[in-house]
Amino acid sequence: MSITIENLSKQFGNHKALDNISLEVNSGELLALLGPSGCGKTTLLRIIGGMELADSGRLLFHGENVEQRDARERNVGFVFQHYALFRHMTVFENVAFGLRVKPKKERHNEAEIRRRVHELLDLVQLDWLEDRYPAQLSGGQRQRIALARALAVEPKILLLDEPFGALDAQVRKELRRWLRRLHDELHITSVFVTHDQEEALEVADRVVVMNKGRIEQTGTPDEVYAAPATPFVYQFIGNVNLFHSRDHAPWSEQHGDAVAYVRPHDIDISHTPQDGTALPVEVKLVRAIGSVVRVEVAADSSSELIEIELSRERFDAAPLSTGDKVFIRPRQFRVFEIGEQHELSAA
Amino acid sequence: MPQVSIARRISTHESKGVTLLLIGVALIYLLLFLGLPLFAVFYEAFSKGWGLYWAALQEPDAWSAIELTLIVAAIAVPANLVFGIAAAWAIAKFEFKGKSLLITLIDLPFAVSPVVSGLVYVLLFGAQGWFGPWLQAHDIKLIFAVPGIVLATIFVTFPFIARELIPLMQAQGKEEEEAAVSLGASGWQTFRRVTLPNIKWGLLYGVILCNARAMGEFGAVSVVSGHIRGMTNTMPLHVEILYNEYNFVAAFAVASLLALLALVTLLVKSLVEWQAKRSGEPLHHGA
Numbered sequence: 001m002s003i004t005i006e007n008l009s010k011q012f013g014n015h016k017a018l019d020n021i022s023l024e025v026n027s028g029e030l031l032a033l034l035g036p037s038g039c040g041k042t043t044l045l046r047i048i049g050g051m052e053l054a055d056s057g058r059l060l061f062h063g064e065n066v067e068q069r070d071a072r073e074r075n076v077g078f079v080f081q082h083y084a085l086f087r088h089m090t091v092f093e094n095v096a097f098g099l100r101v102k103p104k105k106e107r108h109n110e111a112e113i114r115r116r117v118h119e120l121l122d123l124v125q126l127d128w129l130e131d132r133y134p135a136q137l138s139g140g141q142r143q144r145i146a147l148a149r150a151l152a153v154e155p156k157i158l159l160l161d162e163p164f165g166a167l168d169a170q171v172r173k174e175l176r177r178w179l180r181r182l183h184d185e186l187h188i189t190s191v192f193v194t195h196d197q198e199e200a201l202e203v204a205d206r207v208v209v210m211n212k213g214r215i216e217q218t219g220t221p222d223e224v225y226a227a228p229a230t231p232f233v234y235q236f237i238g239n240v241n242l243f244h245s246r247d248h249a250p251w252s253e254q255h256g257d258a259v260a261y262v263r264p265h266d267i268d269i270s271h272t273p274q275d276g277t278a279l280p281v282e283v284k285l286v287r288a289i290g291s292v293v294r295v296e297v298a299a300d301s302s303s304e305l306i307e308i309e310l311s312r313e314r315f316d317a318a319p320l321s322t323g324d325k326v327f328i329r330p331r332q333f334r335v336f337e338i339g340e341q342h343e344l345s346a347a
Numbered sequence: 348m349p350q351v352s353i354a355r356r357i358s359t360h361e362s363k364g365v366t367l368l369l370i371g372v373a374l375i376y377l378l379l380f381l382g383l384p385l386f387a388v389f390y391e392a393f394s395k396g397w398g399l400y401w402a403a404l405q406e407p408d409a410w411s412a413i414e415l416t417l418i419v420a421a422i423a424v425p426a427n428l429v430f431g432i433a434a435a436w437a438i439a440k441f442e443f444k445g446k447s448l449l450i451t452l453i454d455l456p457f458a459v460s461p462v463v464s465g466l467v468y469v470l471l472f473g474a475q476g477w478f479g480p481w482l483q484a485h486d487i488k489l490i491f492a493v494p495g496i497v498l499a500t501i502f503v504t505f506p507f508i509a510r511e512l513i514p515l516m517q518a519q520g521k522e523e524e525e526a527a528v529s530l531g532a533s534g535w536q537t538f539r540r541v542t543l544p545n546i547k548w549g550l551l552y553g554v555i556l557c558n559a560r561a562m563g564e565f566g567a568v569s570v571v572s573g574h575i576r577g578m579t580n581t582m583p584l585h586v587e588i589l590y591n592e593y594n595f596v597a598a599f600a601v602a603s604l605l606a607l608l609a610l611v612t613l614l615v616k617s618l619v620e621w622q623a624k625r626s627g628e629p630l631h632h633g634a
Binding site: 049050051070071072074076077078080082084085086087088097098101102146149150152153 | 522523525526527528529530531532533536540541544545626
């Protein structure tokens with residue numbers, strides 16, 4: 001089921017949580033709402049789920065207006081950051097909840113409920129935990145149970161609010177892949193909220209980058225990473241070096257007051273100047289981190305550090321050590337005028 | 348490692364003497380001010396033997412006092428149960444204007460002397476009160492009658508359940524309710540299947556305290572009751588009357604029932620606390 005959001009706005013007191021948001025979620029896709037805390041992503045998710053009402057704008061599921069529809073009538077599965085499992089019910093009863101509260105004439109008999117719950121527990125690979133209480137489960141198990149519970153009512157849309165936010169790094173990585181596989185199996189239209197760019201890029205079909213209640217960019221993970229539309233996206237997704245036109249005129253000479261954004265892995269280092277635009281720098285720090293080598297350099301004229309990432313092969317081909325005088329040159333960069341960049345300082 | 352244990356001993360363990368002294372002081376204090384009176388009540392009640400004790404309790408006026416006390420509690424406790432849940436629900440799960448005012452109002456009966464709350468009802472509904480003439484014209488008797496006693500008791504026991512539930516429900520948040528609704532549960536289903544089980548121990552705890560106070564209330568009830576024997580006397584009032592008539596055995600016999608109620612209350616309260624701890628629902632004892 002597709003979701004259409006048109007000119008949605010929401011205000012909390014003086015705080016504009018959502019500022020005229022328009023967005024289309026395609027049927028069957030897994031979409032990530034990515035942004036820093038307070039950017040409005042969770043508010044948007046809660047409005048889709050019917051837990052919050054928008055001040056203005058339209059919300060349609062598959063072309064049908066649902067603003068007036070209560071949360072319980074939207075047929076949306078919701079997964080909470082802190083699981084929100086019913087603490088006084090067993091795992092089995094948690095998953096069965098949605099089936100048990102159905103109106104009498106739609107309710108399945110006990111045998112059918114048992115069959116469905118076991119099917120779902122199988123799906124999340126936790127069938128053996130059915131008699132436990134939520135307090136007896138690990139965080140990762142709880143979140144999988146929460147997902148099974150949400151899927152029990154066969155929702156047309158699945159909404160996940162920072163689903164892995166409360167888990168430790170290792171479990172998080174596992175669950176991410178698992179969610180991706182699950183989505184490939186079920187093909188249910190899903191929207192998940194995250195502040196973790198790696199998570200968004202790894203799991204989602206499309207990523208919506210939000211900032212201060214507005215959408216900065218919508219695109220595939222590759223698009224938002226390789227071609228950020230705004231300075232904010234550049235900084236929020238991946239690391240980036242900033243070169244001001246005042247100090248590094250040659251790289252942004254076609255513009256007046258501007259800033260060039262360069263990814264750490266888009267910088268070449270050589271011991272001799274490549275051309276007239278090369279910047280002479282001194283190596284301040286060399287650190288190998290796993291498969292990449294991170295080099296920090298500083299221009300002679302300033303104390304600001306520039307971060308460069310090299311693959312091990314490239315580093316081994318031309319090793320560097322602290323104190324070396326070298327030249328750097330960006331292979332690829334993007335220039336934003338200062339006006340556009342203004343946002344960024346506050347982000 | 349040894350250093351750690353030494354440090355711990357120094358910071359958390361007082362010498363044996365101090366420990367014993369503290370326990371001793373607390374114990375003597377308790378015995379003197381709580382244990383002794385309790386003992387005295389039962390001692391006096393039984394001082395002339397079982398026969399007189401039973402006779403005192405079987406006296407019609409005593410019976411009617413017991414009956415009235417039970418009736419008043421049976422109305423006041425459920426009324427405050429409904430109110431307590433509603434108020435705690437509203438305060439914990441919704442944002443609205445005047446919320447802190449509502450919380451303050453709920454605390455009002457704790458702050459006001461019970462005698463004053465009784466007097467307020469007399470001022471409002473008494474023969475000379477604001478609504479007195481109107482009530483008289485319609486032949487409704489509130490003051491010096493059972494309805495007045497019920498009203499005063501409700502007022503005094505107002506905060507017990509709400510106060511117990513508000514912090515508990517605030518701590519639990521509303522995510523579980525939101526999850527229930529998103530799974531298709533109606534408002535009533537959400538309350539019965541999710542909210543109520545989550546607060547049941549706190550609720551029971553509040554009910555026990557509320558009941559103890561409802562049965563034991565003296566000041567407010569004394570003002571509105573009119574002390575009509577066999578009609579508007581609750582147990583605490585009856586005890587006073589008997590005592591003022593130098594009928595000590597009867598006074599202490601009825602008092603012993605109230606003391607027994609207190610002991611049962613304490614026992615049930617401990618049981619509830621123990622159960623709540625076991626089920627992992629933290630009971631809040633704030634305010």
